[in-house]
Amino acid sequence: MSSAAEAPLPVVGQRGLFWRRLRRHRLAVISLFVVGGISLLCLAAPLLAPFDFDAIDLGSIRRPPSLGHWLGTDDLGRDLLTRILYGGRISILIGLFAALIGTGFGSLVGAVAGYYGGRVDGALMRFTDVVYSIPTLPLLIVLASYSQAGATSMAVTIGVLSWMATARVVRAEVLKIRSMEYVEAARGLGATNARIIGRHILPNAVGPIVVGATLAVGNAIILESSLSFLGLGVQPPTPTWGNMLMDAQSTMASQPWLSIFPGMAILLVVLAVNFLGDGLQDALDPRAETR
């Protein structure tokens, strides 16, 4: 691999550099395949799953893993593998949407505060401080108890409470970029503020934004499962990894596979997402060595 990387390449764009750096991060590449693979399997659940996710089979309840049911069955005889695949669709989608909402809002707040400065900055950042000071999980629990939890409201609630770190990071980036000469040049050419922020500033802050968003996906998946564990998540019969764990906790001793496999699914996806974030951090840093 080193010979390919060291071959003389006269012109390489930022995108090319990014892929090259990411490829060197072997764990990140494996993680990318793991996350992508699991997501695809879950998305294709209706095609792949051997059973229906709510197909009750009272003739084979609480079966340990076997050839017929690879991961066993639950107390209604539903196939665990099928439910993990279907549950993953909801859990992963909630993670993605929550991260998208949180990152989008956080970037907007951070960019506006950093770009305009002065009183706008003061007001927005004090607001950020206030929300940041409220313990997230307890506040999330209260908010989640208000709504009849569906996947969408779950994602929105988690997203609404996970923008503060992004806002601070993006603001700091924008403060750095704002005084660059190319921004000055764009302003001299008559670009509007919105265009400068959207076209010249945010794209150059993409590194920390993407890394933050990646880590936010894992975080949101964990939060979803914590809320489900307290009975505040997406309600059955729709399976999510969180509410499968909630159902399984009372039978932990007698049917441990019902808790172990959904937990492993969460662990695997969050682990891979975090490794990916780690790799992206190195790959997206424009100051990193370019070899």
Added chain:
Amino acid sequence: MTGYVVHRLLQMIPLLLGITVILFGVIQAAPGGPEAALLESDRFIDPAVIEAYRERLGVDQPVPVQYAKWISAAVRGDLGVSFSTTRPVTEMIFERLPATLELMGASFLLAAVLAFLLGVVSAARQYSWFDHLGTSASFVGIAMPVFWFALILQLVFGVWLGWLPVAGTQTVGASSLGDHLLHLILPATVLSLRYVAGWSRYLRSSMLEALRTDFVRTARAKGLSERVVVWGHALRNAMIPVVSVMALNLSGLFSGAVITETIFAWPGIGRMFVQAMFARDYPLLMGILLLGSTMVVVFNLLADIVYGILDPRIRYE
């Protein structure tokens, strides 16, 4: 330094006021209000009874009036009366606080000791099998859902091995200090997991940086033993940023206590919070959220002060 602390303490006032406004708004947004809990029962309830109930709780007045009343009482240390028990919220909180502080303290100590051992040793032997194992374990620790880890520990150490109790704070009829400490082991382990993982990673990278500095080279050149160099010279400098992160994370322990206490039936604030949520006991929820937020604000200040004490290069204006 004193001037700086006073300045920061004054800054806390508008911050805490802002927090109370947001919390009050969140609690006000609750659908159905406190009478919803009454209406959930199947019995028919006379609307006049509901109205009287709302009046007694003071929730029939406009929101700004309610807030003004609440905040003027709150600054005098009165957080209102619990809907579910009709006892003062502060009294209920102070009753449960010791159990939570004990759990938080034990977890903090456990996490600090393990994180320092892990972090220092894996930095001193970078790329050894110990380092690789520690790094992998930390990533797993951070990615693991806390309650799932708790369930597995309960299964292994409680059910299969039968070594440790899995719920409560003492064995009924056989309580002793030793028995109490046994009950503390699993909850404290669960609550500290995330911080062992996070802090040890952080200390490791901070140590690696310190081990490359000139003063460490000098210490080695003087002929000091590797142990003195690592644990004396390098660690003392490497721990400065880590200790302030530890102070910052103290408030995270409070959030974590909500889940941990619920799983292990630990009679602290976190468990009471979940019960209050199900009972729609809004004054109690508000009080606990305010306590948690205050902890965050205070621990942030503490983190900055600790940083200033440990690092003589920092000068506060």
